[in-house]
Amino acid sequence: MARIVVAGAGAVGASIAYHLALLGARDVVLCERAEIASGATGKAMGGFRQQFSTEAEVRLARASLELYVELGPPLFDQVGYMFLATTRAGLERLAGRAELQQSLGVPVEEVDPRRVRGLRTDDVLGAYACWEDGVAEPAGVTRELVRRAAERGVDVREHTDARDIEHDVLVVACGAASPELWRELPVRPLCRQLVDVGPIADLPADLPMTIEEETGFHFRRYGDALRLAMPEPAPRWTEREYVDDSLVEDKRARLAHRYPQAAGAPIVRAWAGLYDMTPDAHPIVGFVGEGVYAACGFSGHGFMQSPAVGRAVAEELLQGESELDLSPYRIERFKGEAVFPETLVL
Numbered sequence: 001m002a003r004i005v006v007a008g009a010g011a012v013g014a015s016i017a018y019h020l021a022l023l024g025a026r027d028v029v030l031c032e033r034a035e036i037a038s039g040a041t042g043k044a045m046g047g048f049r050q051q052f053s054t055e056a057e058v059r060l061a062r063a064s065l066e067l068y069v070e071l072g073p074p075l076f077d078q079v080g081y082m083f084l085a086t087t088r089a090g091l092e093r094l095a096g097r098a099e100l101q102q103s104l105g106v107p108v109e110e111v112d113p114r115r116v117r118g119l120r121t122d123d124v125l126g127a128y129a130c131w132e133d134g135v136a137e138p139a140g141v142t143r144e145l146v147r148r149a150a151e152r153g154v155d156v157r158e159h160t161d162a163r164d165i166e167h168d169v170l171v172v173a174c175g176a177a178s179p180e181l182w183r184e185l186p187v188r189p190l191c192r193q194l195v196d197v198g199p200i201a202d203l204p205a206d207l208p209m210t211i212e213e214e215t216g217f218h219f220r221r222y223g224d225a226l227r228l229a230m231p232e233p234a235p236r237w238t239e240r241e242y243v244d245d246s247l248v249e250d251k252r253a254r255l256a257h258r259y260p261q262a263a264g265a266p267i268v269r270a271w272a273g274l275y276d277m278t279p280d281a282h283p284i285v286g287f288v289g290e291g292v293y294a295a296c297g298f299s300g301h302g303f304m305q306s307p308a309v310g311r312a313v314a315e316e317l318l319q320g321e322s323e324l325d326l327s328p329y330r331i332e333r334f335k336g337e338a339v340f341p342e343t344l345v346l
């Protein structure tokens, strides 16, 4: 059997290695040039949602749900994802997306946002939620999958550049660094940041990930703190990971409005990480050259899709095809006109 070297032990590489081992691959090496989950995975918000705007993305998330549910708390808390609309147009968008999501089997429903204790709702016209969605611990999940992979015989090597290891197939799962291993990959780093504020007294244990449809501002509970995120007014196309303090203050002000009991909560920590963006914000999955397979370009939502991607990649590498249709994610799509933009990049 051929030797498969998986480059990168973030959420994606860990899931691929784990699923390869589950399917009985014997000679798999998982190489991480730094430490497990030290890339974007260790910096992520940890949201898991099936509420995307395109079928291609909904399917990846839907097929990932089972593993998260199996992992359960404390690695995954199924507290739901709730979108709030404050305008008619926003509410119409939510309704339109819910229709698509429901047609793909996702149990999205219109809800009364007043059910969330402490949330300001007097300016909210309507809300949609999916209670199967939730929040996870990206680094913890990744370490758990690496542990399971190693238990099943995968050779895990930290502080090792994958390019130094002999292989028959090299799987490039290096996030924003992926083009270093295969130059032709159309992946660009985008700097994004998060902030934790707290402690905040009396946070509901089941606080859903809450998202304002119009602004994209969103927050989740993290212990007795809240973790805040938002798309940025001007994209920072750089591989430099740095925090912009004015964006931190903007998020705190938005939180004070949406969740008044958190007003003035001190900053616990703010940090930045890199999204690995593709031109259409969909990932690249498949062979890109002789013996080189890519699983990258997850454009800010790769953690939540990593279970499905890991399984599909393992099936394709070992059995020649995967149960999940990978055709929307092939690199060849960038040669033609066809794009299928995912508008919900949060």
Ligand SMILES: Cc1cc2nc3c(=O)[nH]c(=O)nc-3n(C[C@H](O)[C@H](O)[C@H](O)COP(=O)(O)OP(=O)(O)OC[C@H]3O[C@@H](n4cnc5c(N)ncnc54)[C@H](O)[C@@H]3O)c2cc1C
Pocket: 007, 008, 009, 010, 011, 012, 013, 014, 031, 032, 033, 034, 035, 036, 037, 038, 039, 040, 041, 042, 043, 044, 045, 046, 047, 048, 160, 161, 162, 163, 173, 174, 175, 176, 177, 178, 181, 192, 193, 194, 272, 273, 274, 275, 295, 296, 298, 299, 300, 301, 302, 303, 304, 305
């Ligand atoms: C601020 C922020 C918030 C986010 N929030 C969410 C969220 O809520 N939900 C969600 O699903 N996603 C989220 N994401 C995106 C998510 O983090 C990524 O899509 C996902 O973690 C990608 O995992 P990965 O394994 O592909 O990449 P990474 O986690 O970046 O891992 C790649 C690894 O490859 C290693 N590497 C690089 N070169 C080599 C080499 N030559 N040899 C060996 N190893 C190498 C790196 O050291 C790194 O550890 C967020 C990202 C950021 C930055």
